[in-house]
Each structure stands twice: as structure tokens, then as C-alpha cells.
Amino acid sequence: MLKLDELIQNITQDSDYSRLTLERDKIEYILAKLRDNDSILKWKDKYEKCIKEEHTQRPSISDCRCKNREESERYRLEGNKHFQSKEDHLALYWYNKSICFAPNPSTTSLLALALANRSAVFFKLQKFKECSQDIESALELGYPSELRSKLDKRKSLCNTKLHQNPLTQSSLSSTATPFRSDKLRVHYSKEAGRSYKAANIISKGEIVMIEAPYASILNSKWHYLHCDYCYEEIVAVTPCPLCSSGCYCSSLCRDKAWRLYHWIECHSFEILQQVDDGTRLSLRILLSSSRSEILDICCHKIRAKPHEWLTKGLHKLTDESCFLSFMFSQRIIRWIQDLNVSTDDKILKNDQYQPAFKNLNNIDIALMLVSHIQQLRTNVHAITKLVTISKWRKVVCPEYNDLHHVSQNRQERIALALYLNSSLFNHSCNPNTIVSFTGRDITFKATCNIAKDVDVTHCYGPHINHMTRKERIDVLLKQYYFTCSCDACQSDSNLSNAELYGNALKCKKCDGPVKQTDKDEAFYRCQNCQWLIDSTEVLRKISRCNRLFLRAQKLSEDGNIQAGIATMKECLSDRLQLLHKFNLDLSFTYDSLAKLYAEIGNWKSASTACHKSVKTVQFIYGNNSIEYANELHKLALLYFNGKQINEALATINAAIALFDLHYGSSNTTRKELDDMKCFLLNCL
Numbered sequence: 149m150l151k152l153d154e155l156i157q158n159i160t161q162d163s164d165y166s167r168l169t170l171e172r173d174k175i176e177y178i179l180a181k182l183r184d185n186d187s188i189l190k191w192k193d194k195y196e197k198c199i200k201e202e203h204t205q206r207p208s209i210s211d212c213r214c215k216n217r218e219e220s221e222r223y224r225l226e227g228n229k230h231f232q233s234k235e236d237h238l239a240l241y242w243y244n245k246s247i248c249f250a251p252n253p254s255t256t257s258l259l260a261l262a263l264a265n266r267s268a269v270f271f272k273l274q275k276f277k278e279c280s281q282d283i284e285s286a287l288e289l290g291y292p293s294e295l296r297s298k299l300d301k302r303k304s305l306c307n308t309k310l311h312q313n314p315l316t317q318s319s320l321s322s323t324a325t326p327f328r329s330d331k332l333r334v335h336y337s338k339e340a341g342r343s344y345k346a347a348n349i350i351s352k353g354e355i356v357m358i359e360a361p362y363a364s365i366l367n368s369k370w371h372y373l374h375c376d377y378c379y380e381e382i383v384a385v386t387p388c389p390l391c392s393s394g395c396y397c398s399s400l401c402r403d404k405a406w407r408l409y410h411w412i413e414c415h416s417f418e419i420l421q422q423v424d425d426g427t428r429l430s431l432r433i434l435l436s437s438s439r440s441e442i443l444d445i446c447c448h449k450i451r452a453k454p455h456e457w458l459t460k461g462l463h464k465l466t467d468e469s470c471f472l473s474f475m476f477s478q479r480i481i482r483w484i485q486d487l488n489v490s491t492d493d494k495i496l497k498n499d500q501y502q503p504a505f506k507n508l509n510n511i512d513i514a515l516m517l518v519s520h521i522q523q524l525r526t527n528v529h530a531i532t533k534l535v536t537i538s539k540w541r542k543v544v545c546p547e548y549n550d551l552h553h554v555s556q557n558r559q560e561r562i563a564l565a566l567y568l569n570s571s572l573f574n575h576s577c578n579p580n581t582i583v584s585f586t587g588r589d590i591t592f593k594a595t596c597n598i599a600k601d602v603d604v605t606h607c608y609g610p611h612i613n614h615m616t617r618k619e620r621i622d623v624l625l626k627q628y629y630f631t632c633s634c635d636a637c638q639s640d641s642n643l644s645n646a647e648l649y650g651n652a653l654k655c656k657k658c659d660g661p662v663k664q665t666d667k668d669e670a671f672y673r674c675q676n677c678q679w680l681i682d683s684t685e686v687l688r689k690i691s692r693c694n695r696l697f698l699r700a701q702k703l704s705e706d707g708n709i710q711a712g713i714a715t716m717k718e719c720l721s722d723r724l725q726l727l728h729k730f731n732l733d734l735s736f737t738y739d740s741l742a743k744l745y746a747e748i749g750n751w752k753s754a755s756t757a758c759h760k761s762v763k764t765v766q767f768i769y770g771n772n773s774i775e776y777a778n779e780l781h782k783l784a785l786l787y788f789n790g791k792q793i794n795e796a797l798a799t800i801n802a803a804i805a806l807f808d809l810h811y812g813s814s815n816t817t818r819k820e821l822d823d824m825k826c827f828l829l830n831c832l
């Protein structure tokens with residue numbers, strides 16, 4: 149395989165190269181070097197052969213491409229192992245992967261075997277429609293006839309179940325139509341460039357804008373777990389028939405992705421695996437653009453904030469992006485030439501979607517790609533989704549194993565996206581809009597009433613609830629090249645509750661918050677009453693509490709819940725002595741205790757503990773925060789199970805209002821809350 153980093157190192161270590169300063173010169177230098185590089189030549193041969201094959205016959209899926217017999221086999225066996233130990237979701241994950249890697253069904257029965265095994269998982273998970281589809285495909289694709297009777301039996305069982313319960317068919321969620329509301333007007337000023345102001349009064353909860361991304365890319369960490377096109381969680385994977393990298397939730401998504409960008413990415417599989425998500429996104433932007441649009445995007449930033457852009461200048465070009473520009477431009481041109489030769493006999497028609505690159509030369513295209521890569525960082529938005537961290541997910545994503553406090557739901561960055569209109573919102577660390585995602589589309593909603601002509605702002609990432617003033621200013625300067633002047637950043641007196649209390653100790657004398665300053669300081673001082681706390685002693689006690697916390701978790705994981713509860717209570721009473729009442733560690737302790745009580749069905753104690761945690765989260769993150777919404781959801785479940793009907797209803801109503809604000813009514817948690825509410829109202 150072509151090793152990207154070695155190759156780049158070889159070329160860029162050259163002293164002639166290091167003297168070059170202009171992007172154009174660098175690219176031309178690399179281009180010349182690559183012409184006689186052995187591994188590049190080999191790679192090009194292979195690539196051209198693949199393309200030729202496709203033009204002379206139906207696309208053949210040979211093993212020299214990205215499908216792989218051994219991998220497919222290995223993943224299926226891994227799936228079997230987990231299925232036997234009753235880890236159904238893990239088994240599903242590995243079978244999906246096995247299906248992505250399985251070669252052409254005419255040469256092996258690997259695809260059929262993987263599908264058949266997956267159908268068993270679906271059957272167990274009571275997903276009968278998916279189960280029945282898998283069995284049909286497996287039989288069609290050459291499932292060994294001697295094993296057939298087992299599948300036939302499952303199929304008939306499945307049909308009976310489907311008949312009994314016609315509601316198992318999943319409904320397609322409708323995607324929102326992008327729109328820009330008349331609530332906003334674009335304002336231009338010399339200092340701040342372009343930004344949005346309220347054209348009319350906007351009331352709390354109102355939608356200000358919905359926009360589809362110009363281009364976006366799945367974070368590589370979520371590969372095989374989320375659809376490469378719509379970013380929803382994958383149940384049954386629909387793989388690209390040519391490579392093992394494209395995996396989708398449905399053939400609809402697969403076809404859309406093919407027309408937009410996968411027609412070229414499919415052939416760059418080996419290289420794309422070796423570069424970061426930002427670089428892959430820039431390729432997608434390029435593929436989504438016509439020539440005039442590319443130029444427009446390149447100028448977008450310059451027009452938006454001219455003074456800033458011109459004074460800061462262009463950032464340094466990385467060697468990697470330089471190399472990639474060359475590779476991709478080569479291939480885009482190649483592909484366009486080929487398209488002109490033959491447009492039929494493709495698995496998917498793409499002639500009407502080919503970008504207008506015909507009149508560009510390699511260097512032009514390479515330079516455009518480079519410009520994209522450079523200006524990307526300031527306009528890219530992360531698409532986040534609420535992900536449930538269950539035990540099986542911890543196995544697939546090892547970084548979760550380091551989390552001491554695993555809450556059930558986490559807001560995760562699933563994908564990177566470029567939104568053109570949305571990038572005009574000015575930043576504030578304490579903004580008056582909130583962002584949510586439906587599939588790929590971004591929605592902005594007002595979090596408070598906004599008067600006419602007031603700035604409508606959005607938080608680029610560093611939010612007052614999650615970072616200190618210093619951290620926010622650093623991040624914004626480094627990533628977005630400006631010094632924040634929002635109200636929260638104006639002065640130190642505007643410290644957020646998270647900064648003041650989230651990490652604070654308790655003053656023995658007045659119960660007020662005591663900030664933990666430098667570790668090396670001998671004493672921490674209470675700001676209210678000047679009382680001093682011995683830092684060495686308090687840190688020693690805190691680490692004892694942390695050990696207790698971990699021990700309690702370990703005990704309950706091993707099934708000894710009662711001992712876990714006792715230890716957790718010990719930890720709690722020690723932390724109550726040391727930590728301020730709004731300290732987040734204290735809130736986590738209550739939260740964990742609630743979970744343990746819930747496991748033994750002691751709903752009353754569970755909801756009492758959870759309520760304490762909810763109060764802290766509300767205070768620290770605010771009444772509109774998603775953190776608060778998630779806590780309310782947990783508390784509602786505890787009240788519900790404990791049959792505390794009135795408390796449950798009040799909590800559910802508060803949670804529903806927040807989930808509407810953040811996600812809209814199609815959100816699954818929101819639906820769950822609605823069901824609980826209906827049930828309770830019937831009980832009254």
C-alpha cells in the first residue's frame with residue numbers, strides 16, 4: 149500500500165523544496181517529483197486498470213480493490229463470538245463490518261454467510277422486517293444449500309411474527325426543507341464584517357434558520373456505526389458495492405452519496421484512509437462545487453471579514469494538503485475524461501452530476517483545493533448528536549473506558565459540515581440562539597426573546613458554561629483569529645456559574661465557594677470571609693474520595709450493588725464536607741447513587757438523590773441547557789417507575805419543553821417522554 153507520510157517526508161526533506169514559499173511553486177515541485185516516483189507509478193497503474201475494467205464490463209469487484217476475504221471472514225467470526233455470549237449489539241456491529249468487506253458474491257459465499265448470521269441477531273432483537281430481508285438476500289446470494297433448512301425455518305417464524313405485528317416496519321423520517329427566515333437581516337459593519345440582526349421581534353423557541361450543509365463528512369471514529377450520508381445510526385448496513393469504506397443506512401443514502409462525492413472517493417479509498425477528516429471534507433466541498441461556486445467559496449471568507457482576513461494573511465500550507473491536492477486533481481481530471489468516453493454501464497448514473505472542471509488544469513484545481521483546506525477551519529461546524537453510551541459501545545470506542553462518569557447520554561461530534569449561511573452568525577460565548585441537528589440539517593432557535601435590530605448570535609464552540617474566560621479567548625484566537633468581545637468576555641466579573649462553582653471547595657466558616665487556585669499554593673482563600681484552607685490536606689482528602697468513588701463503581705459492576713451503595717454513600721458524605729454544594733463532582737456522586745438505587749428498584753431513594761444532581765446541573769448549565777434536559781429525563785424515569793405520578797408529570801412537561809427547543813418533536817427521547825405522559829394521564 150502507498151504510505152502517504154513516508155512519501156511526503158521524502159519529498160519535503162529536500163532542501164530545494166524547503167526554500168519554496170509560494171503554494172503554486174510547491175505544488176509544481178511535488179508534481180515534478182511524483183512523475184518518477186516508483187510507488188506512485190505503481191499506484192497509478194493499479195488505479196487506471198480499475199477504471200478500465202469498469203468501462204469494458206459490468207463493474208467487477210476484484211479482491212485487489214478494497215474488499216477483503218480474510219477481513220470479512222475474521223469480522224464474521226468475531227460477530228459469532230459475541231452472539232454466543234449474548235452481546236447482540238456487538239455481534240451486529242461486527243456482522244455489519246463483515247458485510248462491508250465481503251467480496252463479490254459470485255466468487256465466495258462470504259456475503260451470504262454474514263447476512264444469514266446477521267439475520268439471527270435481528271430475530272433476537274425482534275427486528276423481523278430486517279431479519280426477513282437478510283434471509284432473502286442470503287438465499288439469493290448463494291447461501292450453502294446444505295445449511296439452508298435452518299434459514300428457512302427462521303424465515304417462516306419471522307413471517308408469522310411480521311403478520312402478528314405489522315407496526316414493526318420503521319417509518320421514514322421526513323427531512324426539513326432548508327429555509328432562511330425573514331426574521332433575520334444581514335448587517336454589514338467595518339469592524340465585525342457581515343453578521344445577522346433581528347429584522348423583527350423574535351420570540352423564545354422560534355426557529356430562526358434551517359440549513360442543509362454545502363458539504364459534510366462523518367467523523368472517522370463513527371465509521372460503521374453511523375450512515376456515511378445522513379449520519380443516523382446504522383442498524384442494517386448497506387455497503388458500497390465497490391469498496392469497504394462507504395457504508396450507509398439505506399440504498400437511498402448510498403445512491404445520494406454516490407452522486408455527490410462517492411463516485412470519486414471510492415477510488416481514493418487507500419489514500420483517504422490516511423488523512424484527517426478536515427482534509428477529506430475539503431475534497432467533498434470541491435466535489436460539490438461548480439467552478440464559479442468554488443471561486444465564490446474561496447472568496448467567501450474574504451468578503452465576510454475583509455479587515456481580519458487581509459491582516460492575518462494565509463496560514464501555512466501543510467505538506468500533506470499539498471500532496472493531496474495533486475493526487476485529487478489528477479484523479480478528478482482523469483475521471484472527467486473517462487466520463488466523456490463512456491457514460492453508460494455505470495452502477496449509478498452520474499453524468500448529470502459531474503462538476504464543471506473541464507477547462508481547469510491540474511494546478512488550478514490543486515490550488516483551489518488548497519484554498520479550501522486553508523479557509524475551512526473557520527467555517528466548519530460539528531454536527532452533534534445525542535448518543536447513548538451503552539456497554540457495547542464502550543467496547544467499540546475504547547476512549548469511553550477512561551470515563552469515570554459515564555452518563556447514559558452524551559452529546560457527540562458525529563460529523564463535520566460546512567454551512568454557508570450559518571457561518572454568518574457572529575459568535576458569542578453566551579449566545580441567544582441554540583443549535584440542533586436533524587440528520588444533516590442545522591436548525592437555529594432563539595433561547596430568549598430577541599428585540600428588533602439586536603445581534604442574533606451563535607456560539608462557535610467555546611461556551612460560557614463549559615470553559616473559563618481565558619480558555620475561550622485562547623481557543624477563539626487560535627481557531628478563528630479574533631479576540632472575543634461578547635458581554636461574557638468583557639470583564640472578569642462576568643464569570644459563569646461553571647467557573648465559580650463547578651470546581652469549588654466549601655468554606656468551613658461561611659459555606660461559600662472557595663476556588664482551587666494553583667496546585668503549588670499552600671492555602672486557598674475564601675473570597676467571602678477570607679478563611680484559609682490548607683491545600684495539601686484538602687487535596688489528600690479529595691483523592692481519598694475519588695478512590696472511594698471508583699471502588700463503589702467497581703463493586704456494583706461486579707454485581708455487589710448493596711456494597712456499592714454503602715461505599716458511594718461514604719464517598720458522598722466525605723464530599724459533602726469538602727466540596728461546595730454546586731460542585732459538579734458532588735452532583736455526579738448523587739447521580740451515581742441514584743443509578744445504584746434504581747438497579748435494586750428503590751425508586752424513592754433514587755429520585756431523591758437524582759433530584760439533588762438535577763438542581764446542580766440546572767444551576768451550573770442554565771435553564772435552557774441540554775445538560776439540564778438530560779437530567780430531567782433521568783429524573784422523570786425514576787418518578788415514573790416509582791409511581792410518583794404528579795412529580796413525574798411536572799418533570800416530564802419541563803423536559804418536553806427543553807427537548808422541543810433543542811431537537812424538535814421528532815426526537816426519540818421526546819417521543820418516549822410523550823408516551824410516558826399519555827400513560828400517566830390515563831392513570832389519573
Ligand SMILES: [Zn+2]
Pocket residue numbers: 375376377378379380396397398401
Ligand atoms: Zn443514511
Ligand SMILES: [Zn+2]
Pocket residue numbers: 388389390391392393394410413414415
Ligand atoms: Zn465505494
Ligand SMILES: [Zn+2]
Pocket residue numbers: 576577578620632633634635636637
Ligand atoms: Zn466571549
Ligand SMILES: [Zn+2]
Pocket residue numbers: 655656657658659660674675676677678679
Ligand atoms: Zn468563607
